[in-house]
Amino acid sequence: MSQIQQHEPNETLAETPARALGEFIRAHRERLTPQAVGLAPGPRRRTPGLRREEVAQLCGVSPTWYTWIEQGRPVSASADALARIAVALQLSRAERAYLFELAAQRDPAEPDPASQDAPAALLQTVGLIGAPAYVLDRQWNALRWNAPAAELFVGWLDGAHDRNLLNYTFTSPVARALIVDWETRARRLAAEFRADSIRHLNDAPTRALIDSLSAASDAFARFWASQDVFEREGGERAFDHPVRGRIVFNQITFKPAHREDLKLVILVGES
Structure with a gap:
């Protein structure tokens, strides 16, 4: 057989x-x-x-x-x-x-999470958090964010911008100035996305995002070709904010039960 x-x-x-x-x-x-x-x-x-x-x-x-x-x-x-x-x-x-x-398999009886709306309670939770917080979908588009996050992420969550975290990181000059040690963080971000997207790597939206980033950013193309894979983890995140100067946070990421394609990211300020 x-x-x-x-x-x-x-x-x-x-x-x-x-x-x-x-x-x-x-x-x-x-x-x-x-x-x-x-x-x-x-x-x-x-x-x-x-x-x-x-x-x-x-x-x-x-x-x-x-x-x-x-x-x-x-x-x-x-x-x-x-x-x-x-x-x-x-x-x-x-x-x-x-x-x-x-078995590391997707149940065919379960609907594709990408076809479902994000849980309303999850989106509402973002507004209840005092620290910068946002929700990402499986392509790392920001679905919801709070005022502290908009104030921190200039050029991404403030005003009218593309809401994709990868596009922001790799194609925005503002991101390069904001993120301390941009090269290290960007390399790790590409490796984390490779690990995170393994189950839907050939889905049309994910494939289109990777192709467009590879064409738009030599750095992303280089990091993606390296085949590095890192688990998404928290830790220190430092920013050179245009108004507030150097700010340091500890990042925590949560995945809701039954919707592991979504992420709630919170940046907790150092005391």
Whole structure:
């Protein structure tokens, strides 16, 4: 079957994401009774819950493939096959989301987050924060920001400007003057966006943004070609503000539950 990939028979199965996925699936198989899926219990059942062969039949996959995925072996698991496993094991919404997270796959039953409006409560929260704060979408366009953020980010969040953080950083002379150690920060920003956008790197809006930035900024093209990948993290952020002079903040980034394509960024002033 095309789902099966060959592997070494004596391969050591260390604690890996594949192993964690297999353990999760096995635990839920063992909790599910035959009666719950319309099967007769049968005599001398040696295993708790359903047998692997029974789950494989319910999912429409080969017993060998199903056994291997439970064992944490290096087999490919498509989103469609995972969805059938989730249905067969009668997983709850939270359990199903956890299954797809373990497999690093997007659940085909979930709508594309980019097609949904940002939660109103998240946008309203920005106005309740006293420090500079803003919300970014998956292409790092600012969806909402507060007055302190507009006062800080001249040329981006004040007045009528393009609201994309990457465009601002790489194409605005104001950003180069504002951001202390611009070269280091810009390089890291490109690497963070590569890591952040991996699941939608070929989506049309993301691809268009990368292409336009590569054409407009030699620095972005160079940093993007380096293939650097950094996790987005907080830390000190310094700015040379045209009115207030040198200002230093600590940046904190939050991702809302169920909307990890959005980010709430807060810049807390040093005491």
